[in-house]
Amino acid sequence: MIAHTRRDLDAAVTSNTALLSLANEQGLALWKAVGTIQAGWIASLQGAHGDAIALAETGLEDLRVTGTSLHLPLAMAQMIEVHAANGQYVKALALLDEAMEHGDRTNERLFEAELYRLKGELLIFVRGLDDTTEAEKLFFKSLEIAQNQGAKSWELRTSTRLARLWAQKAKIGDARNLLQPIHDWFTEGFDTMDLIDAEALLNSLKQ
Numbered sequence: 001m002i003a004h005t006r007r008d009l010d011a012a013v014t015s016n017t018a019l020l021s022l023a024n025e026q027g028l029a030l031w032k033a034v035g036t037i038q039a040g041w042i043a044s045l046q047g048a049h050g051d052a053i054a055l056a057e058t059g060l061e062d063l064r065v066t067g068t069s070l071h072l073p074l075a076m077a078q079m080i081e082v083h084a085a086n087g088q089y090v091k092a093l094a095l096l097d098e099a100m101e102h103g104d105r106t107n108e109r110l111f112e113a114e115l116y117r118l119k120g121e122l123l124i125f126v127r128g129l130d131d132t133t134e135a136e137k138l139f140f141k142s143l144e145i146a147q148n149q150g151a152k153s154w155e156l157r158t159s160t161r162l163a164r165l166w167a168q169k170a171k172i173g174d175a176r177n178l179l180q181p182i183h184d185w186f187t188e189g190f191d192t193m194d195l196i197d198a199e200a201l202l203n204s205l206k207q
Contacts (some may be wrong), residue, residue, distance in 0.1 A: 001074065004038065005153065007193040011046050016042060033062035034071055041078040046145055049086040056082045073099055073111040089126050096122065109145070113154040116142035117161060129168060136162065153194065158183050158197045167205060176205045 014205035016038045023032035033102050035173025043049075049097055056079045076099035083092035094117045120138035127135070139162040146155035159182045163175035183198045190199070 004041065004074070004078065009042065012038065012042055024054065028067045029062065033059050033061070033066060034067075034075065034151075035060075035074045036062065036121050040082050044082045045087045052082045053086055053088075057140055063070050069102070069106050069108070072102055072140070073108055073115070075100070075159055077111050077114055077118065080115075080122075084122060084125065089122050092124075093119070109149070113142045113146040113149065113151055113158065117154070117158045121161065124165070132165060132169075137166070139165075152182065152185060156186070156198055157194050160194065160201055161184075162199055163205075167201070176202065179205075 003009075003015055016035055017052060020035040020039065023026070023035055036059030037056050037061075039052070040052045042052075043055060044052035057203060060075055060079050063071060076095055080092045080095050080099070083089070083095065097114060099115050100119075101110075103109060103115070116138045120135040120142065123135040123138070124132060139158055142158040143155060143162070145156060146152075159179050163179040166172075166175040166178070179198060179202055182193070183202060186195060189195055
């Protein structure tokens with residue numbers, strides 16, 4: 001989970017391989033399902049989209065069979081990313097709505113800010129840059145949730161995405177004013193993908 005949220009592919013491969021080995025050895029159906037979903041997410045990042053879809057769908061179905069609800073938001077978020085990477089935006093949006101409904105029903109909020117960011121991303125893919133009003137509202141909702149939770153990593157990721165959108169719309173000052181404070185809050189982790197992305201965007205906004 002940590003490797004996933006850090007977008008650290010190498011660490012994700014190592015830990016998930018160990019997870020699946022233990023789950024198979026000990027007959028742990030829930031953890032095998034979680035590992036299978038994560039294997040799909042990993043395959044998607046590696047560009048093996050066909051394998052990614054098959055693995056993630058199998059894992060999510062197996063997870064549902066266990067009757068658990070605890071890991072569903074993370075599992076759905078990973079499945080949503082797999083669908084989006086494969087251009088299956090309608091499926092991704094439908095799963096997003098299900099994940100949000102699940103959070104409202106169970107009050108599990110750990111990945112709520114990320115779900116709103118993902119939905120904003122998907123709407124931009126579907127509607128393009130000429131119709132981003134709803135996407136921006138979703139990004140603002142994601143920021144509100146992250147700030148209320150003190151979830152700085154989610155706040156950084158959403159701020160970077162919204163700042164990039166504003167930069168594309170020539171709102172350079174607004175983009176920089178949004179992203180700079182949350183970037184500057186961090187004092188470590190500058191080798192992580194989110195901070196690398198944020199710093200690269202800030203540098204481009206200064207040019």
